Amino acid sequence: MTSLDQKLLRDLLHLKGQLVAISLIVACGIACLVSMLSAYDSLQLSQQTYYDRYRFADVFVQLKRAPDSLAARIAEIPGVQQVQTRVVVDVNLDVPKLAEPATGRLIAIPEQQMPILNDLFIRKGQYIEPGQREQVLVSEVFAQANNLEIGDTLGAVINERWQQLRIVGVALSPEYVYEIRGTELFPDNQRFGVMWMGREALGTAFDLDGAFNDVALSLMPGTNQSEVIFRLDQLLEPYGGLGAYPREDQISHQFINSEIESLAASAVMLPIIFLGIAAFLLNLVLARLVSTQRDQIAVLKAFGYSNLAVGLHYVKLVLAITILGAGLGTALGVWFGAAITENYARFYHFPVLEYRAGFNVVAIAIQVSVGAAVLGTLTAVKQAVSLPPAEAMRPEPPAVYRATILERVGLQRFLSPVGQIIVRNLERRWIQAALAIIGIAAAVAILVIGRYFEDATNYIVEVQFRQVQRDDVTLVFNEPLSGRARYELKQLPGVLQAESFRAIPARLRFQHQTHLTGLTGLEPQGELRRLLDQDLHPVPLPSNGVVLTTKLAEILGVNVGDPLTVEVLEGERPIRTVPVVGLVDELIGLGAYMDIHAINTLMREGQTVSGAYLSVDSYHLSKLYAELKETPAVASVALRERVIEEFDKTIAESFTIFTTVLVIFASVIAFGVVYNVARIALSERGRELATLRIIGFTKAEIAVILLGEQAIVTALAIPLGCGIGFGLAALITQAYDWELFRFPLIVTPASYAFAFFVITIAALGSGWLIRRQLNHLDLIAVLKTRE
Known part of the structure; x- marks a missing residue:
């Protein structure tokens, strides 16, 4: 083992706490990359193989x-x-x-x-x-x-x-x-x-x-x-x-293609956040290490070590941290990827859905992690190799101090001496503070995003299945029935209210845009199936004209007042031009709605119906079900509460797993950033803190000075992270703006509170470790000055 390798081992042992924290952040990024890419490969390969073999x-x-x-x-x-x-x-x-x-x-x-x-x-x-x-x-x-x-x-x-x-x-x-x-x-x-x-x-x-x-x-x-x-x-x-x-x-x-595209997007976004923060922390640690080892670098160069040898020594340190994190992250990513694939097997049904974590995925993960780490530490490595031996032998020049902004405006008198020290250090090291704020804010944003998916889907269920669809049972007939069916429905056991609808297949056309969809006729004063605008206010259904969902209007490029050509694909297949009289904001599917009487007129038919929405007394549900099972005219029966139950049963578990993983990953980021920044500050200001102890400051007061800075950084990061999280949620809303469904931009106060709680716990944990180190500060050792 060479002398430089022995020095490398000593440096790794000396920085073990910080390096473990950084390795964990690298591991989180690699785990995201490996799990998402491997699940993407597994799902895509299973899909393509199945499609090809079974035509x-x-x-x-x-x-x-x-x-x-x-x-x-x-x-x-x-x-x-x-x-x-x-x-x-x-x-x-x-x-x-x-x-x-x-x-x-x-x-x-x-x-x-x-x-x-x-x-x-x-x-x-x-x-x-x-x-x-x-x-x-x-x-x-x-x-x-x-x-x-x-x-x-x-x-x-x-x-x-x-x-x-x-x-x-x-x-x-x-x-x-x-x-x-x-x-x-x-x-x-x-x-x-x-x-x-x-x-x-x-x-x-x-x-x-x-x-x-x-x-x-x-x-x-x-x-x-x-x-x-x-x-x-x-x-x-x-x-x-x-x-x-x-x-x-x-x-x-x-559905399956949308899921594959989402996996590909996630495999890019989340690792960028983790590996970017890891690169930032590595740069901080290495820059501080180079600063404290100026004399060692000078001696190495004096003994004939080249710039390349010194530079490779510090690159090896970075690679050791990164490879440790990449190894742990790969193992975690394979485990998490298998769990994701197993979860997909509950929704997507293939003859074989095997999880594959190929060599190419692992190779990509290692290359990305090493590349991010090396790029993030190039400045510090360049600083190490550029120091001439004579210059490196000298201690670092003292910092240039000047009055802070608070002192210039005379507000320092409102602060205690400890408070003034905290403010001065934050202002004089504002770049480090800003980067730390961004790192912690990224962790907050990840937590907000994790809860956003749950907020959005809960909102979809609440709006679509409790405010838009208010019926208990939806019936669809085998074929359109005469208006007499409207009255017969009300005679079914337990039916309190029945509203019929008429559904016809149609091709909607505006200028050069067309879309194949259905046209649904609703009762104009109906309460069981309502049309709502963006503010969830009921939209009245005019006696003439068509009301479109905003997504369908966007696809067709049509606005309120424009004439829309309706090509009916049923019966005599009439072609009519009707005006667009309103827009509704629905989150599931694409819809076009008319007054049921207007559709009957358009089709030149009597009071024909295709199905009905029923409000039912729960006491008589069993009798109703028994009769519907033997009713020849009924093709299908949909139960609103059963849909909600299935959602809760299948989706809630998935979100629990997803949120748990994000909490762990975000906590690692928060802990890693706070601990590393505080640990570097302790290393840089050890002499200053020891001096304060000697002149009479207590352990609690110097702890407040150091950890107070981190508390302010964390406090500033939380609202910024909430804002970033909301912005990312807005981007996800755009990404999930599909024809099948749309995610609303809904982030509840509970999600922000959840992020605040998790980050606060992570920051307190890292602060406790730093406080322990402060309590054992060696005053004599840190007060020694290099000659």
Whole structure:
């Protein structure tokens, strides 16, 4: 071992407290980077492998009814590689041991197993047998949520007839990696499930024998997707085509792609904060070390060590700290990444979702950490190698002191001697104080962001499911019913209030912008389904014109007063021009609303309804559920309270894990910054503090001088960090401004209080350690002066 390496070991032991704190901050940054990147790689690889092996389609479209012979014409569209025609219907289910009615999405599959688009991975059991009309495969997540096993039976209302379905297998499909109904944000796997049934049995049951109502296409590489969709819509228009859409707009794919993009963004943002602070602290520590070792550097150079050798000595010190942090961070990141991936497995369902932390991820983490550390300490290293031996032999020149701002304006008389010392030191070392404030503020911001996600989702639930959707039960009919259904709904057991709605598929067009969506007609004075503006004030529904959600208006580029072309994709498919008369601020999905009577007029129909919102007496819920299970006209039943329960059950646990990790990481930052800055201040001002002790200051008073500065720095950092956290929340709001849902900019006072509490505890802990060192200050040693 060389002399410089021995010196390196002594320096590391001497600075062990500070270096451990910095290593922990590096470890946090690397843990974020490794966990996010590895989870990103794992999720993306699982998605792509699953899509490729099980032939996930590129284009989807639903329609009313078309003969099987039309499939050949679809296949002739240039660029189409494979066509899969299907029968897809939603039915009411009676699930054993489940009081509420559930909704099953029945999808037709060939009687004989063969490669198809959106193919099935059979987890257990077997494929359906030809001619066995009652056999079905059920989705894995639906089976798990309801404890269903092979051989169990389900009751279903199929085309107004009650039928028993027998489970022969449990399966997964790339089409339902995230299994939700199209109008929901969170899955309700107990009350909504996908099932696959023989094509002949399902087609016959719904009068679609020799016909289909759903098409999936795969395209050849390099195909113009928009052109294929245009030709497909033209071809299916006479058959009630509801508008084709690409894979990018398929709801399951949208959710998982959004999650992958979020992981990629997080893998950049959080490590930058941690590693930037680590680089700042390394620069402080190394600069102070160089300052105290001026004479040692001079002796090394006098004995013939080159500038390169001296510079590498200090670089090795930085690398030792960084590699220690990178090693710990990599191990922590692999553990945390596995936990993230395991959590995703609860929402995204793949045949295999394996966690992978490849060598490339670890290599990137080490390179990033070393690069950040070296860049952050270049100034201090340059200072070490640039000192001439003769200059380095001399002590540092004394600092130049001048009156502070408070002293110039005469306010020092309001401060005690200890207070004046604190203010003077903060002003004279304002750059160090400012950097410390920024470091602690970053920790506060991280805590605010951790709580922001919980604040935002709680706000979504409160607004969307308690103020906008105020019904207890939402019914959707198999097909539009006459106005008589409005009165029959009120006769159902326990129904206190019923408000019907009319939903039609439509393509909205303004100038060159178009969007495929639904147009919903609501009762103008309805209380169970309200439209609210940004301030949560009810928006009246005019008798003429359309009200759009702000996100949909943004996509179309339309403002209030502009004429909007509505191309109805149902019935006689009328095309009408209606004015935009208002905007509402909804957080889930994209909506276009009209007075239900205006929609009936637009469709040139009577008082037709597509479903209803019900307010129900909870005492009669069981009777209502029993009757709805056997009502042929009902296709699906959604229960508002069950949606909220599922949210609390699935999301709350995820946020608990996420917030806990952020608390630990932010506490490490706060502790590392406060402890290092205070420790460096103690090292720099040891002589001054010892002198104060000798002239009569107590241990408590010199502790107040040193820790008072850190208390002021922390106090100034907390509001700054809250402001930065709010700003980052605003950026996240922009990043999560998706069609599926939008995050509101909501940060509650409880989140700020939480950040304040955690940072205060971390600062008190580091202050306690510094106080212990002050109590054991060697007055004789620190008062020695170099000659």
